[in-house]
Amino acid sequence: MPGILLVNPFFEVLMQKYKIKPINYLPIYIKSKTVSYFCIRMNKDKQDIRTRWGIASKIVVIAVIVYSCASIGRPDGGAIDETPPRFIGSNPVADALNNTRTRIVLQFDEYIKLEGINEKVIVSPPQIQRPEIKPSGKRVIVNLLDSLKENTTYLIDFSDAISDNNEGNPLGNFSFSFSTGNVIDTMIVSGTLLDASNLEPIKGMLVGLHANLADSAFTSLPFDRVSRTDSRGCFSIKGIAPGTYHLFGLMDADQNFIFNQKSEAIAFFDSLVVPRFEERWRQDTMWKDSLTIDTIIERKYTHFLPDQLLLRSFTENYSERYLIKSERLTPNKFTLYFAGKSDTLPALKGFSFDENDAFVIEKTLKNDTIHYWLKDSLLYKQDTLKFALTYLYTDTLSNLVPRTDTLALAAKKIIEKNKEPDFKKKKKEKESEEQPEPEAISFLNINAQVASSMDVYGYISLMFDEPLQSYDFSAVHVRQKVDTLWKDIPFDYEQDSVRLRTFRIYCDWEPEKEYKFQTDSLAFIGIYGLHTDKMEKSFRIKSLNDYGAIFFNVAEVITPAFVELLNERDNVLRKTEVIDGKADFPFLASGKYCARLIEDTNGNGIWDIGNYEEQRQPEKVYYYNQLLELKVMFELEQDWNIKTIELDKQKPDELKKQKPNEDKKKRNTQTRNNR
Structure with a gap:
């Protein structure tokens, strides 16, 4: 049966009839049968109950029963509340002068809540002790724990942290200010902060001003005025006094508003900033209706400048240097692992061996992982290697100083063998004497990476299990199938400058041709006397019909420069130098691509970070502003002026990992509509 709405007048009649004070209740939906039952019980109770308290207790019980049987819901109809809270007053008043109070009470016209206080709310000038900020009904109470500075404008920027309690409508860009002097400062500067390496917007980074123009102010003094970037990397510093400033960005790890840790990401603006x-x-357009304009009114307003400041963030090339661990997994090799980079290798001094020419050393570019291959069998047969290791170490003052440790490295396999019980050792020795196994021929393992279907620009990669003592590439053959015969073709090879056990072989491949890669035995001999066995790999080169190409005509570029071809995840696929304003990428598979250009100031072929002490900015990076969809057998020729589009608008949204926050009001409306 259809339900009816039980409202206040119904209960009021019952209360008056039984001479009972009304009680508070919620509107509820109940079925008509339940109402009839309720009325019958009430008539019966009138005859039986003699006191007001008895009747009241019955009504409470019945109300609980009715409520449990009711269909609870919110009445449909009525306008949805989309109005944010309205600021109606404060103590002290907004823009108060000569204020000395550290407790601020903000009053609103409805109940409010605060979201993301630590991320969104910021006080300027910055507070060393975090202020206490909390909601209380229709109020926000702020307690500033730092002492107030004289003749200073204080500004509490809430961004969109304040919203109404029911629907969550945000009060956007709300701020409150007062002054401890006779003047309230109102100047504003704004701009954008991006990651210098990939133009990614950085959220939650501090951006601050220093009136002290000494370079040391950034590393020794807190900011004078401060703000924080939003999800688009945008910032707006408010309440600034007229003057001249330096502008900085800081990912403040220790929350002291000072750049005092080399691990903190920073940004600095080269020029002075003068607010104006x-x-x-x-x-403003006044409309008669949705189609007809009534009046166009011109209104004057104050616009604050500069409003397009651009900061590029980076982390200086610094990390603490120390020895993480050392290990000797096999008798013939040990490895040292370091934190941080170093330009030099550590020095070893053997206690029971001569360290000169004792090793083949493999290292990484940063010298943070170093492999030592022991060349002498008398050396690697020792159970324990003891030596003094001298290396650069970061002290408590963040300076690199020499440090010497004594290491004793036992091979893991030897340790495991020594831990084996004696009876097991004897059993194995007896079994080997009774049934001696024939010696297996061991070869030096070679890992040849040869794709069965190779790209026309591909190469063959050879990797060995140990460093090589010698190699003979006359025993290596690359053969092309011509008709029914296999013909030797010329090739070039190179050894990797860092990974010494890796070689690459290059050929001028012909599309759609068949090839064989072959090695004779004894072509490669390792430092422990093992040699490679014969090997053969067959493969075919892809057709030109499997490829497309992208050609960039780059304008306004400062050379030297190079372009990196990117996939949809912003990962580098290829790199090419810009020559005469051109960057070409042939032989591409179908897919979506983008590109970024790096002005390679020092010509070293990599992107270089900046350094604040040297006042050196990171090398500039530019993005082609859209994804390009390439199909096979198509060529795309794109004109690319790297200066036409502003830097903060160049990177395509599809590549950005830091997505802009969805408009909160729009999100709340969608949530309500889905109820």
């Missing part, structure tokens, strides 16, 4: 304003006019 100008009067501008804008047009």
Whole structure:
């Protein structure tokens, strides 16, 4: 049966009839049968119950029963509340002068809540002790724990942290200010902060101003005025006094508003920042209806400048240097693992061996992982190697100083063998004497990476299990199938400058041709006397019909420069130098691509970070502003002026990992509509 709505007048009649004070209740939906039952019980109770308290207790019980049987819901109809809270007053008043109070109470016209206080709310000038900020009904209470500075404008920027308690409508860009002096400062500067390496917007990074123009201010003093970037990397510093400033960005790990840790990401603006304003006019349109304009009104407003400042963030090339661990997994090799980079290798001094020419050393570019291959069998047969290791170490003052440790490295396999019980050792020795196994011929393992279907620009990669004592590439053959015969073709090879056990072989491949890669035995001999066995790999080169190409005509580029071809995940696929304004990428598979250009100031072929002490900015990076969809057998020729589009608008949204926050009001509306 259809339900009816039980409302206040119904209960009021019952209360008056039984001479009972009304009680508070919620509107509820109940079925008509339940109402009839309720009325019958009430008539019966009138005859039986003699006191007001008895009747009241019955009504409470019945109300619980009715509520449990009711269909609870919210009445449909009525306008949805989309109005944010309205600021109606404060103590002290907004923009108060000569204020000395550290407790601020903000009053709103409805109950409010605070979201993301630590991420969104910021006080300027910055507070060393974090302020206490909490909601209380229709109020926000702020307690500033730092002492107030004289003749200073204080600004509490809430961003969109304040919203109404029910629907979550945000009060956007709300801030409150007061002054401890006779003047309230109102100047504003704004801009954008990006990651210098990939133009990614950085959220939650501090951006601050220093009136002290000494370079040391950034590393020794807190900011004078401060703000924080939003999800688009945008910032706006408010409440600034007229003057001249330096502008900085800081990912403040220790929350002291000072760049005092080399691990903190930073940004600095090369030029001085001078806040100013100008009067501008804008047009407001008054409409008669949705189609007809009534009046266009010109209104004057104050616009604050500069408003397009650009900061590029980076982390200086610094990390603490120390020895993480040392290990000797096999008798013939040990490895040292370091934190941080070093330009030099550590020095070893053997206690029971001569360290000169004792090793083949493999290292990484940063010298943070170093492999030592022991060349002498008398050396690697020792159970334990003891030596003094001298290396650069970061002390408590963050300086690199020499440090010497004594290491004793036992091979893991020897340790495991020594841990084996004696009876097991004797059993194995007896079994080997009774049934001696024939010696197996051991070869030096070679890992040849040869794709069965190779790209026309591909190469063959050879990797060995141990460093090589010698190699003979006359015993290596690359053969092409011509008709029914296999013909030797010339090739070039190179040894990797870092990974010494890796070689690459290059050929001028012909599309759609068949090839064989072959090695004779004894072509490669390792430092422990093992040699490679014969090997053969067959493969075919892809057709030109499997490829497309992208050609960039680059304008306004400062050479030297190079372009990196990127996939949809912003990963580098290829790199090419810009020559005469051109960057070409032939032989591409179908897919979506983008590109970024790096102005290679020092010509070393890599992107270099900046350094604040040297006042050196990171090398500039530019993005082609859209994804290119390439199909096979197609060529795309793109004109690319790297200066036409502003830097903060160049990187395509599809590549950005830091997505802009969805408009909160729009999100709340969608949530309500889905109820």
